Structures are given as structure tokens and as C-alpha cells.
Amino acid sequence: MATLEIRDLHVSIETDQGSKEILRGVNLTINSGETHAIMGPNGSGKSTLAYTIAGHPRYTVDSGSITLDGADVLAMSIDERARAGLFLAMQYPVEIPGVTVSNFLRTAKTALDGEAPALRSWIKDLRGSMEALRMDSSFAERNVNEGFSGGEKKRHEIVQLELLKPSIAVLDETDSGLDVDALKIVSEGVNRVKENTGLGVLLITHYTRILRYITPDFVHVFVDGRVAEEGGPELAERLENEGYDRYLTGSTVG
Amino acid sequence: MQQHPHGPGSPVPVQTRNERFASAAHDDFPAVTGRELEWKLTPVEKIRDLIDGELDGSAFPAEVSSAPGVTVEWVAMDDARVGSAGLAEERAAANAWSSAQQALTVTLTSEEAVAVTIDRAGADRAPRAAHTVITAAPNARGIVVIDNRGSARLTENVEIVAGAGSDLTVVSLQEWDAESVHLSSQFARVDKDARLKHVVVSLGGAIVRVKPSVHLAGSAADGQLLGLYFADSGQHLEQRVYVHHIAPQTISRVTYKGALNGAGARTVWVGDVLIGRDATGTDSYEQNRNLVLSDGTRADSIPNLEIETGDIAGAGHASATGRFDDEQLFYLRSRGIDEQEARRLVVLGFLLEVVQKIGAPELEQRLIAAIETELDAVAVV
Ligand SMILES: Nc1ncnc2c1ncn2[C@@H]1O[C@H](COP(=O)(O)OP(=O)(O)OP(=O)(O)O)[C@@H](O)[C@H]1O
Numbered sequence A: 001m002a003t004l005e006i007r008d009l010h011v012s013i014e015t016d017q018g019s020k021e022i023l024r025g026v027n028l029t030i031n032s033g034e035t036h037a038i039m040g041p042n043g044s045g046k047s048t049l050a051y052t053i054a055g056h057p058r059y060t061v062d063s064g065s066i067t068l069d070g071a072d073v074l075a076m077s078i079d080e081r082a083r084a085g086l087f088l089a090m091q092y093p094v095e096i097p098g099v100t101v102s103n104f105l106r107t108a109k110t111a112l113d114g115e116a117p118a119l120r121s122w123i124k125d126l127r128g129s130m131e132a133l134r135m136d137s138s139f140a141e142r143n144v145n146e147g148f149s150g151g152e153k154k155r156h157e158i159v160q161l162e163l164l165k166p167s168i169a170v171l172d173e174t175d176s177g178l179d180v181d182a183l184k185i186v187s188e189g190v191n192r193v194k195e196n197t198g199l200g201v202l203l204i205t206h207y208t209r210i211l212r213y214i215t216p217d218f219v220h221v222f223v224d225g226r227v228a229e230e231g232g233p234e235l236a237e238r239l240e241n242e243g244y245d246r247y248l249t250g251s252t253v254g
Numbered sequence B: 001m002q003q004h005p006h007g008p009g010s011p012v013p014v015q016t017r018n019e020r021f022a023s024a025a026h027d028d029f030p031a032v033t034g035r036e037l038e039w040k041l042t043p044v045e046k047i048r049d050l051i052d053g054e055l056d057g058s059a060f061p062a063e064v065s066s067a068p069g070v071t072v073e074w075v076a077m078d079d080a081r082v083g084s085a086g087l088a089e090e091r092a093a094a095n096a097w098s099s100a101q102q103a104l105t106v107t108l109t110s111e112e113a114v115a116v117t118i119d120r121a122g123a124d125r126a127p128r129a130a131h132t133v134i135t136a137a138p139n140a141r142g143i144v145v146i147d148n149r150g151s152a153r154l155t156e157n158v159e160i161v162a163g164a165g166s167d168l169t170v171v172s173l174q175e176w177d178a179e180s181v182h183l184s185s186q187f188a189r190v191d192k193d194a195r196l197k198h199v200v201v202s203l204g205g206a207i208v209r210v211k212p213s214v215h216l217a218g219s220a221a222d223g224q225l226l227g228l229y230f231a232d233s234g235q236h237l238e239q240r241v242y243v244h245h246i247a248p249q250t251i252s253r254v255t256y257k258g259a260l261n262g263a264g265a266r267t268v269w270v271g272d273v274l275i276g277r278d279a280t281g282t283d284s285y286e287q288n289r290n291l292v293l294s295d296g297t298r299a300d301s302i303p304n305l306e307i308e309t310g311d312i313a314g315a316g317h318a319s320a321t322g323r324f325d326d327e328q329l330f331y332l333r334s335r336g337i338d339e340q341e342a343r344r345l346v347v348l349g350f351l352l353e354v355v356q357k358i359g360a361p362e363l364e365q366r367l368i369a370a371i372e373t374e375l376d377a378v379a380v381v
């Protein structure tokens, strides 16, 4: 049982025009087994939240806290956060020339477990996960994300989720750029991991479509750097019909 | 990493290469001032003896492995094979040419792929000259590795002839000791339908300056030029590549990658591509990328593209020198891989892209190990 707790989080970035505040007091608690959906307009700070949880150096935390089972996440380096059980499926996965998928995954698994995985079961797990996400086995010998299509990159993120077994995962627009079949395959992958490991999920999305496959326990409306409203799955339906206008009137945009 | 891709139409400094003077005689070249385009990026004062001094022209110690369909001979410099692929284009190369008393010739005739190693375990520190001619007969296939280790103060010319329809790989591997100096002009002629893969790997030596110049002389000749270098503190590694598309439908791909680490680590890459008047329908692309691993390094990267015909299939070049890609490091670290290991993976991956293209598994393994040794010396910044 893991709990990720975000309290009054304020985050800014350095721009050419000086420091710019993006997150303005985010509060969120995610427990193992729970699925939280975050929906919000472009530029509202969703990816900023995701990257801040993962520890991207571009973002400065001005105040507030992030803890995982009470441990101070903000004091941890990027890789320490991963080893503590956090995972970020990125909106734009990065290409790494010359590093094969199989080498990358084995290195990551070894780093997370503190020892190299037993070869036979590892190969079996890798094959199984790639097969389940309909990634041809030839991807294992290709360089990480290099030349992958948008959808292939996203499926590769979920292969990692399945193999690396984090306790809490942030999925940043994993559904964007997926065709209807891939959306189903990816959703099934996430559900399988949830079932097997009790994963807690923070799912950032623009579309209710994925929420038909991955049922959220909570939906948070993210506007202008903070959570503007919280509710159950019905809130997502309402957003789909009404848009974000209701939240934007009166607040400054951009 | 910062990118500076240029399209073929963009303003790029152009130096007309085909009019460059060539001769075997040292005295035919004017004295080197160090301000010439040819020399201004080279520490000429440290190599005066090789440019102008008297050289030991006796056979440079080498052991050549035997293979079926391969003949190895030392021949006099008036042998017909000498000069079949090119002629010295600057004073240090001409000094070597006129000083060498004999040439090592390695001739491949087998249509079954063969592998030959010219094993040079070094010599004394006296300035020396050498001349080598590697020939693939028409339709012959094989790989020749010039394996340079130990100590040397050497200026040399290497000629490479890829006969019609042949498929030849030549690897010049510089793993000299830390004091060695090596200047190597390498001339290649690629005939009709032949493929030449030319690989320069420079890891060891104080000053290493390799100049591959490849002439795609027959129609549909294909030149793939690969390079890999890793400069440590105080090392000067220079590579000057020239590809001359002479015949129609010729193809060239130039990929050089380098890493620099430590104060005074210095690399130079100059890549000249000339697409001649008759070289219609040609396709060329050259790129150089440098990864800077510490402060105090300097990497020069100068692509030149000159096109004398309007009818080409493609021509492009790219050059980039930069620090670690933070996004790559972030991605790896977000999967639990610690910073040092992430950096190691990124650098190794960066350089492996070239290694993976050599196509000689044993050599590739050896190079990976050598690069890993270089990386052990890289501190976490
Ligand atoms: N380098 C930068 N300079 C200026 N503004 C920036 C910079 N990086 C991010 N921002 C701004 O930060 C805000 C939040 O961006 P973020 O990527 O977190 O939004 P998002 O909610 O994920 O949007 P989307 O739905 O489009 O993915 C945006 O307004 C963006 O323009």
C-alpha cells in the first residue's frame, strides 16, 4: 500500500522573460489501487505536474510538498524517485540513439531491483509484455524510441510500466496519438498492471474515450495550475459535453 | 544538442578542392606557416619534423595476417601500384612519399569475403615515413584493418583501390600510446559499381591527423565513410574527409562522431564533398556530431559542400557539437538508472551508432570495450 501526497505545490519555470509560475497550489492524494484522471485545457500545467513529480530539472518547486509514504520525494534525485516506486509515462518519449530497448530495459530493471534479473524469466517477461502490447519482438533490438511511430512510443511506455512495476504511475496523455485498437491494447495493459500489482494511477488525458476502458475513481479538473473541481467519473462526461468554459470565466488564461 | 543543418542552397564556406595541387615531391609544396586552410587547425610546431625533417623511410614494422586470395608484398616506390589511387596534397604527405623506400602492398582477389589485419605494434620515436597500397581486384570482397598500437612518429600515405564491382572495407584504427604522433593521408579510388566502406577510429595518440580522400571514379560507385574519435585531455585528433563524386549515380555517406573529455581535449573535423560536373544523379550526405563531456575542450566541425552539376538526386550535410542531451538523461534516470550509468549509456550509444555500422562483429566488440575504457575516465559532472 503506497500513498503519493501532493500538498499546496507551487512550481515555476525559468523563461527568457524571467521566472513564470505554472502550478499554483496543487493538492492531490493518490493511493495504491486508485485511478485518478486529470483533465484540463492545454497549457494548464498538467505535464508540469507530471514532470515535477518525476523530478525534471527544468521545474523549480517554490513551495509545497510531495511525499511518497511520508518520504520527501522533492529531496530525491530523479533516479531515486524511480527506485522509490514512481513512474512517468511521458507525453513525448525521448529517442536514445545507440541504446537498444532490451539493453535499456535490462539496465533499468537491474537499477530498480539492485541486482540483474534472472535471464530466463526476464526474457520471458519481456517477450510476454511486448506481445501483449502488440510490439513485434524486433523492437527489442532497435534503439530506444528511435524511429518509433507516435503510437509505438506510447506502447513502449506501457511495456516499461509492466516490466518495471512501480507503485504509483503518472500517465501523461498516453492515449494521445493512439488508434482505436492501440487505445484498447494500451488500456488493457494498464488494467493488467493495476490488477497484478495494485498500481496507483494518475492519468492525464483530454478524452473520455480512455476512461471507458480505464475507469477512474476520481476525476480532477485542472485549470490554471491547480485543481478547480473534483468528482467521480460522471464529471468527465460533463466536461466532454460542456468544455472548460465554466472554470475559465473570471480567471486569467495563459 | 544544438543542430546546424544546412540545405544544399544555404551559404556555406566553399573551398575548391579539385584544383588542389598534388605532387610526390616535398619541395613542390611551399613552406608551412600554420596559417594555411590546410594547417591552421593543426599544432604544426609540434610536427615540424614530420612536415619538413628527414624521415626514416625503411619499412614500418607491420605483420600482415594471411588469408586465401590475399597477396602481401613489399615493393619499390616505382612500382605501378604506387600512385594508383592518389598523390600527396600537402607537405607532410609529400615528405612521406618522397622518403618512403618501399611500399607495403596488400591485394585482395577473392570473391569470398576475407579479413586481413595489418598489425602495427609501433616502432621507436624517430620520425618515419610509410606507404601502403590496398587493392581489391574487380569483384573481390573483404576487410582490411590497419591496427595501429604502441609508439610512433609517423607520416604516411595509404592508397586504396576498390576495383570494379568490389566490396571493400578498410579500417584505420589508431590506438597509439599517449606520446605518439601520426599523420595519415589516405587516398581511395572507387571504380564502377564498387563499394568502399572506410572507417577511421582514433582513440590513442598525442596528435593524430587522418585525411581520407575518396574519389568515386566509376558510375554507381558507393562510398561509406565512418569515423569515431574520443579525445582525452591534451589529445589532438583531427580528421579531414574529402569525397569527390566524379562519375554519375555515385553515392556517399559520411558519418563521423566524436567525444571530448578533459582540459585541452581537441578535435577537428573537416568534411569536403565535391560533386563534379559529370556526377549527375548522385546522392550524398555528410554529418559530424560531437559530444562534449567536460569543460575546457574544443571541437571544430566544418562541412563544405560544392556542387558543380544541377542534376543531383540529393545532397545534404549536418554538423552539431553539444553537451549531453538533458532529455535523454532524464528519460533514463526516470527509469531508475543512476546519473553516471545514464551518462555512460548515452555516450556509448552516441558512439555505438558508428560502431554498429562497421559490420565486423569481433572488431566491434573490441571497440566497445575500448570506448568503455575511455568512459571509465569520465567524471560525473
Ligand atoms: N520554456 C517555457 N517558456 C515559457 N512558458 C513555458 C515554458 N515551458 C512551459 N511553459 C508554459 O507552461 C504552461 C504549462 O505547460 P504544460 O506543458 O504543463 O501544460 P499541459 O497542461 O500539459 O498542456 P497540454 O494539454 O497541451 O499538454 C504552458 O502555458 C506553457 O506554455
Ligand SMILES: [Mg+2]
Binding pocket: A046, A047, A048, A091, A172, A173
Ligand atoms: Mg501536457
